[in-house]
Amino acid sequence: MRIAICDDEKSFSSVLKSKIYDYSNLHNWESVVDTYDCGYDLINTKIKYDIIILDYQMEQIDGLETAKLLRSGINKFSCIIFLTSFPEIAISAYDVDTYRFVVKSSLFDGLYKALDDFRKIIKVNYDISIKSSNEFITINTGKITFLEVQNKNSFLHLDNGQMYETKKPLTDLYKELPHTHFFRIHKSFIVNFMHISERGQNYVKVRNYDYELPISRNYLSKFKQKYYNYLKDL
Secondary structure: OEEEEEOOOHHHHHHHHHHHHHHHHHOOOOOEEEEEOOHHHHHOOOOOOOEEEEEOOOOOOOHHHHHHHHOOOOOOOOEEEEEEOOHHHHHHHHHHOOOEEEEHHHHHHHHHHHHHHHHHHOOOOOEEEEEEOOEEEEEEHHHEEEEEEEOOEEEEEEOOOOEEEEOOOHHHHHHHOOOOOEEEEEOOEEEEHHHEEEEOOOEEEEOOOOOOEEOOHHHHHHHHHHHHHHHHOO
């Protein structure tokens, strides 16, 4: 999740950035947060953002004008969340397809609510493509129960019992999966939280498969935290 903060108060941006990372860790988001203290710098960036948190009142160029120019560039589809001390100016902000308007007097309650709602609408289940047996196969990530590596080849196990073998490294596959739901529990295994049917002290089982997937001691503590956060969000 790529997030931009644009506010001409650097100290405020720094605090907000820290809070967003705290939120991301709590909800299993893999986030990168960048800060800008001028709308022109954000407009001229080559980085495509999922979410842009934009102060409405800024000196050189205000938030509304910044948003209008953003909508004609690579960030035309970004989710824009406006911050302001003056709620009465919210109406004009919706001309630039604003996702949410947050009043600074209740900043974190409003921002966390906006991020909560955004997480509900983004897709967790999406398609990835792998090459298996000289064919390109499209697989929905929600159907994957777990992945494993054997003799340098990766195997994707689906909820219907199907299995696909690919030469794509497990580490590369992991980068393509939603980390809100997938976690590497061992150097040889990645599991989808959605499909866990049983959790032991150092193993998990997934639906439709009888054998235990080991949780490495190196991953155990973080797995417990991530899985707990996933269950809280259900």
